[in-house]
Amino acid sequence: MEQLFFYIFAAIAVISAICVISLRNAVHSAVFLIVCLLQVAAVYILLRAPFLAAVQVFIYVGAVMVFFLFAVMVLDLGTEKLKQHIHSQGGPAVVIVAAMSAVLGYYALKGSITAPLGEYNEAALARNTEVIGRSLFTQYIFPFEVVSVVLLAALIGAVVLVSRMKAGGGR
């Protein structure tokens, strides 16, 4: 049963990802990216991480994709011509990507888990959000603070970029 749902989510995710990179209208690409990200959230639920699924829906689908759609709207791109759509290096790029995925797939299928298992088994992950929150504020407090500084820097950077544009005068 779980496997059936995994295959459904995976198929929709991959098909919509292919639509993202092949459609010519940027708005359609953004909508298919939203579909793909929702399937990834469903995959997190299959991995017993409902907190990650919620974060995925809030941040990716809620914030990042709205930002993308906003950018598409501001730039007013419309539909591209067929010639503008694909880079001239497209043919070799597809060959290289196919070779890369063959190598990665070989190693992904060949490998097996040899590392010792940790303490967070299925029973401990039942209270997923509580476990994650506890370790975020104890074991991982330093990276947590660093990442908040990163977010602050990104915020200030975006504001500085926009305000410099205003000072430059109608560019």
Added chain:
Amino acid sequence: MLTLNHFLILSLALFSVGVAGVLIRRNIIIVLMSLELIFNSVNISLAAFSYYLQSLNGTVFVIFNITVSAAEVAIGIAILVLVYRQRRNVYVDELNGMKG
């Protein structure tokens, strides 16, 4: 029974599609969306390793990853809007000058 390999292959498929999008498309917005696909494929494999190794490290890493990618998108789209205001196009192979 779902195994780690299922999730790794899904992650690999999304990663390959994302890399193909970065290399093939000319539109910067689509390139940024392909970067998001790559981020998500990596997040899937981190979460899968975290579940199958029964460790919490991968899950916490995914949270940090999502935060960093949100920051990256904010800066990337701000730069993209500035570039469009100056050059009036968004195609990666035409943005080849160092000085605006």
